[in-house]
Amino acid sequence: MATGSLTIDLDALVRNWQALDKASGSGVETGAVVKADGYGLGAAQVARALARAGARRFFVAVAEEGAALREVLGRAPEIYVFGGHMPGDADMLGDLDLIPMLNSVDQLTRHFEALAGTSFGIQLDTGMNRLGMEPGEWAAVAEVALTAGPKLVMSHLACADTPDHAQNRQQLEMFHAMTDGIDVPRSLSATGGILLGEDYHFDLTRPGIGLYGGLPFEDATPVAHLSLPVIQTREVEQGESVGYGSAWVAEEPGVIATVSGGYADGLIRAMGNTGHLFFDGVPCAIVGRVSMDLITVDISHLTAAPKALDILGPDQSVDDLADAAGTVGYEILTSLGGRYKRLYTGGAG
Structure with missing residues (x-):
């Protein structure tokens, strides 16, 4: 006998995505974060349901997760890898059209040397000090990177679950300072950022925990x-x-x-x-x-x-x-x- 019965309500998941898509506003695309096996609920089943609902950009943590997702979703959706281009990833990224979010000058160099002409994105550090290029690094490589045509430029909010935290506005201002004027889609907000309002939405939002029924999305349906x-x-x-x-x-x-x-x-x-x-x-x-x-x-x-x-x-x-x-x-x-x-x-x- 199994330890217990875990029921995953995919209709509730889709309703949560649709609600966050609506909250993202007109003209803003809504992706979906399905890393960690769809937050423990099964990336294959979760991603298929979200793709049927209209999601076209998916985000995972590492290339291996992207490879498993590509097998499930086929070639049409875009799959982004937050961890970027790690040593040994080139064949997987290239063969499966995975899009690494390049986090450093080293990753940028590795990708351009191994997979020149293939898709990539850029992740910037606007104050979280976890992943992404800091302002000085970005200034040094921005011209080269932008000439190569990234699919997306993103950053990640550290305190979005606390709406009145001063760092939210500080990171927003830093993201503007680092990216205003570029002709590339931009993304700053996961679930918490969506709920902060349209100033934080840019071109693409990437909800994660809210899809699965978690805070800070208080109106989420349990999944x-x-x-x-x-x-x-x-x-x-x-x-x-x-x-x-x-x-x-x-x-x-x-x-x-x-x-x-x-x-x-x-x-x-x-x-x-x-x-x-x-x-x-x-x-x-x-x-x-x-x-x-x-x-x-x-x-x-x-x-x-x-x-x-x-x-x-x-x-x-x-x-x-x-x-x-x-x-x-x-x-x-x-x-x-x-x-x-x-x-x-x-x-x-």
Whole structure:
């Protein structure tokens, strides 16, 4: 028996993309970020649904992800690689028409030497200090790079999830300073940037987490629904402990359900004694530590023993669960393991 049943609602995914596409505004193209296996939900299924909905530019982290996506989508869509042109990537990039976002002078040199005349993009660092060329580097190579005809020039916002953060405006101004006047499509915004407003949209937006039901897109429709089967129930007496380290002790007699799922399945250990599962909308507290394969849940208040309990769905979003675990929705989604029975609904062409 699978650890649990993970249902991915592709219609909800498409609705989220359509809403973010509308928010991006007229004349702005909306791409889709499907890195990390579609944020843990299956890049092949996610990308096919988004392509049917109208997405034509997709973004992945590394060339290997791009190669897998090209096999799924065929030759028509553009596939951009955030990590750029790494050593050993030339054949894959060239053979599969992948577009590396060149992040440094070294990558620019490598690409021009190995794949002269093939597509590329440029990533600029406007203040995040993670990937991209800094202003001085860009000034030194801009003329050569622009003459070669990049497909896209982009940067990435560090604080877009916090709308009033001063760095948003600082990065916007830096992006203008580095790119105004160029005749190349520009992109600055992922999900958070889209929600900051039209000043941040430029020619292309690239939503990621919002597609999959996560913050900061508060109006997102939940995409992932995860139900965990109950393996066993047992009665506990006042004073009895549950799980490793006796981390929870019953204050009164009760009933404990042990469900199949744990931190090996991406259900983070830190939500022991803080998180909840749900049965028909009724919250049931996680008691004791989350272990590798099992979670213990207090169901004393239920009138009947359930066959399964829900941990993701309408009653609890990925961000609700992340709050209980002291992390972010991105980690919850991308950590979902391979033991789940996966069911895809909707998304039909």
